[in-house]
Amino acid sequence: MASGDRFAKLARMIDVRDVSRVYTRGADTVHALEHVSLHIDTGRFVALMGPSGSGKSTLLHLLAGLDRPDTGEVVVAGERLSALDEDALATWRSRHVGLVFQFYNLLPVLSAIENVELPLLLTDLKRRERRERAEIALRVVGLAGRAHHRPQQLSGGEQQRVAIARAIVTDPDLLVADEPTGDLDAKSAEEILGLLRELNRAFQKTIVMVTHDPRGVRFVDAVVRLDKGVLVNGAAA
């Protein structure tokens, strides 16, 4: 899926420079991230680990262009995200980032293949081309035979595969996954981690995954640990 040229051009997929993010919750101020610097090379499969409230998801949201830092800079796939307004950031996400969530979050009114097609509505592709690409993505995740099933007719593992197909259908530079195995049984969790690994290896997808699952360590190239908003184990992955 990813082209070799692009892979060659972008040796460094992620560059996080001295980023801090502070939330206000009621009267409380939460320092979610404090002066975090991190870079991740293209084609790496990296796990973000740490206890609850350590800032993993906040960092993931910043990398995915869903949120903005209060200070510092986030550069992903060569794009300085702070320079983009909300709509431009949305457009950038649709082209460069694939997202996978813990609870799959498929649209219940759409079939599996229609869910996968959804991000392609934002492209100029014709209807037939959108359908072809969605079929390919479903084949990649091993669910070609369940294309016309509704999410509620699929198991948790199958739904997560559909969510992964939806994340890769636009051929993004970066795949971010927030606890992708958090709602799955052990067998399904292994399968999903294996699938992510496969995508990383076969298509050189850069993947950043937030996980509590210790099994995840076996599948990734590097683990970045956070605690109380601070990096624990180095700035490069």
Place this chain on the structure above:
Amino acid sequence: MTWTGLVVRNLFRHPLRTLFTTLAIALAIFLVCAVLTLPAALQAIFDRAASNVRVSVHHKAGLVYWLPFAFVQKVRTLPGVTAVNHWTWFGGVYDEPKNMFPNFAVDPDNVGEMWPDYRIDAVALDRFRKVRNGAVVGDVTMRKFGWRVDQEVTLRGTIFPVDLTFRIVGVIPSTTGNAVILLFNRKYLEEAMEDHGGLKNVGMIWLRAERPSDVDGIMRGVDALFRNSEAEVAAETEKAFFASMFSSMQGFIRIILAVGFLSVAAVVLIAANTSAMGVRERTPEIAILKSLGFRRAPILGGLLAESLAQALVGGLLGAGGAIAMSAALRAAGTSAYAQVLGPLGSFRMSPMVAGEGIAIALTVGLVAGLVPAWNGARLNVVEALRRLF
């Protein structure tokens, strides 16, 4: 998968909810169309029933008071008057008291001249003049009682102490302004009343002017003629006569209009609440769509499209239902049910009213959907994801 497909799928996410909201909109639009039709329909009734060259002359104290029959001769002398006729309410009932309908004793000689808009054919008018107990009857009444031309029918007098048997000699077509009345020769009633003290009065006198511009002069002439007489009279155009009969309905119509629009306002609130509920329930999905890269405009557009599509369907159903009702009333208005329907049988809904109904429905959709859709489009994706996970 297309944008339209996505909107349609979302609309059918909760089919019952969508159905009930759509039906609520349809019902409100149906009401609005019916209510908007009311003033125009009443005007149409007046226009059909009344001529602007006919003048009615009746007792100033009200329609139930008699005028001396001699007044008929007096008004013939007024300048501009081309025909004079009169109505004497017989109050006859057919078979049983519930079968009361308007039946009047008239002068058969110039019925065609006085009421050309009744379109009674010449042969029937000729027989009406010649047959002493002849009667011309409105088509609606004919059908109601299953009468036919040449049949003899007996009406029992409720005002006069006589029963009269009439031979039906002609029909007033249902397409005219007065297809329920029965007209018969006054002389027949006079003869019947000879043993009961005779008939020296008349209920109402009708004058026909040469042209509309003569009407004011004739009315002034009538007033002058009978001022300080034994029975003071009121003269007015036929249109004014009918309008005054219905004038008390104007306030009633205003109330109906207000109620109609209040019901629309209620539906807006219902639809807005349903829409807001739908958006709230779909917060996770909207957050996911935004995270996938959907910008505010398509999300706003999609949510608004759902609301507008639902309102459009409701509007089409409501306006369509109102058109169907109007057509059904029109059909029933020319059938045996005409008397039961009364003025409703003359209701006509214009395409303009249907268009207004659909426009109101779309406004309902826009107003009801705008705020929830706007909130959905402005959803902070990180906040939403944080709440969700």
